[in-house]
Amino acid sequence: MDVELLDIREHMARFPPFDGLSDELLDDVAQHVEVAYFEAGRDILGYDQEVHDLHYIRQGAVEIHRRNGELYNRLGEGDIFGQFSLLRNHRVRYPAKSIEDTLIYFIPESVFHRLCEADDQFADFVELGRARLKAVVEEQHNSNDTMITRVRRLITRTPVMIESSLSAQDAARCMNEENVSAVLVVAPPDDDPQRTFIDREGQPKRLVGILTDLDFRNRVIAEGRSAEIPVGDVVTETLISIQSDESVHEAMLCMLRNNVHHLPVLHRRRPLGLLHLSDIIRYETHSSLYLVSNIFNQTSVKGLADLEPEVRTTFVRMVEAGANSQMVGSALSTIGRSFTRRLLELAEEALGPPPVPYCFMVMGSMARNDQTIVSDQDNALVLDDSYDPERHGDYFAELAKRVCDGLDACGYPYCKGDIMATNSRWRQPLAVWKRYFSDWIDHPNPEHLLHSSIFFDLDSVYGEETFAEQLQDLVADKAAESPAFLAAMARNALNRTPPLGFFRTFVMEKDGKHNNSINLKRRGTAPTIDLIRVHALACGSRAQNPFDRLDDIAKTSLLPSGTGDKIRYALEFIAIVRIRHQVFDIEEERTPDNNIEPRKVSDTERHNLKDAFQVLSNAQKFLKFRYPMPAMSRTR
């Protein structure tokens, strides 16, 4: 290394993508730089000019404009430009102008191409935003073990299977001999192909269900049944299972969601094994499992509220272990649901069984399974249509009050917009809810649109799940057929826009103005979720999670090819940055919020965020085009 170039080399080594280069490559760059000074206000690159160097800002500031004059980016010390032209046709598409006195280091294209060849990270960085975001998101994905470890790796033996005609006593004897706590019950095949599989002997079998130790206690002895009863009469027929190629993480969530401890693992329809919660606990390091079981062990609201610090610890630990936003979101939603369920159980214990069936429904992030540590409650009660306000009103009002107060005590503050079961408007029989939803879709005025964007992410947490499912079905079926509603929702989804990016220690807006901080929910995740919802409604998706919705959207031609993936990477990236900054807040003993301060954003993060904002901005523009206002039908 030529000692005289140290100054240049060391400067570059502080900034991405050069910070990741080997010493040898960095030497190569420093050896070949050329230099020029540009006074403030001078054109550095003019439109369509030929360009053969990567431009590195050693000092000063540069603005990049679109051809129509719109600001595209503002760059400062350590930033690069010109790479897109070098990768395309060596013509400048976006002109560059110095806005301060600026010193540029030119890196010749031959060196640039060498770097792209020799260093994947460099190549990813300088290529288009999509590739860069994709690389970042996937790298993070790969770094997390549980997310990619498939559940079949945890299987240690083939499941014990018994015929449904076997007596309970023989079944218990068999389980004792095999030393297992659960078995699968099989029967001769019937008309249901969903449960039919070919066993090891080549015989077609039907998987009836799973029988566990607990079933002998609860369903045989407690109910005074004979030990001779066939297990087919005892076994639960609802079968919660998981496919063998799902992740360990997914298996864990499945158990938590359904509150079961055994999970049959299937390859298509053939059982491969039986997983017990302890198998996962042995594998999982984070404590969300313990936390959830702890929640269900509490016998008072006070006890539940005392668990709040543990929720934070779990959150911090997951993020530090490299979980992605989906894993964190699922885990926190599962925890939130567990609190809600336990509060309902406690309320029912105190108030007695409900006079009519009901479904406790959640909206927003808990319904979407993308909750973070900063989350208000959004919930409602859907009551059976036999509900009589005179006779049953007090019960449900009190039930709602206990749950909402309890949630507030547990760290889920009251909803500022009063979207809670305590509001009588949101504590109604199913038929009324159906009327609400239909009315909102048919008459998309501002208030209805606001409600739609809250309530159309909905899920059941407790009680009659089918009530919530019927509402999900109604939305999925009706919205897709209502172009005026979709167009209105699309416009509504454009209310919140992303900033352009960052400049030094400021957030830069599209009009060139600067701000000191940015609310990453308002300006990032929420508008992305909003626009995904519109496409999901348009294609009749029943999914609630934005990533699942993107899967459904991908099966249609609503989005140009590749766009769905871009949005997915952008959402994942913005979401994880928001989550990481909440962890910073917690670690610095501040109340976590959705704001991030640009000075705390790393250089790499700011480049990737800028890309993500760009994806969001483009997706918003496309939304308007995809769902135009239908022409008003003329009346004579």
Add this chain to the structure above:
Amino acid sequence: MILMRRSLPKASSKRPDWLPYLTARVDDARHAGLQRYYSRSLFAPETPIANIPMVALDMETTGLDERRHAIVSIGLVPFDMQRIRLAERRYWVVKPPRPLNRDSVTFHHITHSEIADAPDLREILDELLDALAGRLIVVHYRNIERHFLNTAVNARIGEEFKFPVIDTMELEARLHRRTYLSRLKRRLGGKPVSIRLHNSRGRYGLPAYQSHHAVIDSLATAELLQAQVARHYSLETPLADIWI
């Protein structure tokens, strides 16, 4: 700022007319290297600065008096008003004729053993002259490079080596030392503006290079000239207005 621009002095009447000297030297230089240098460095005084190939030059010496002290390193960087061609930089360490007093002199990045092993200037003179030929020399504080080179060349080949330069320090002095306003300020007790390389660069938003290697100081000088021309002159400014 505007005041300064307006009060910028026009080319001084004392500014030497280099053309007759350069023309004469094309004919009378005897040393082959010098002859190549002069025959390629005949710049017409009216040439706009934008059309002049230049070379920034910096050297480290054992002291400030060319009669007692000697050159130990020479760095240069070719450039013009568009680009500074750092990749074409040249650098030599040379051995002073007299041995160094080890305790009194320290150099940036150069060890005493490196100097002991270095060639005499005579051995690199042709290379140096060829690197300078066809380019106008740009320095920050001309009295070092000009006097030391002339003395050293004279001592080795018995011929004088004089050349026009653009002196970025002199350009700064014109702005800050010789204007009516700056004289007035000084009379009123103000501190004179520093026209050292580092301080001058700061006024143009140029970065502070840590190193004082002769190549980096040459680079720093080239950047400074680009900035001075951008701010106070123009690409059409004739050579006659700024060389000295």
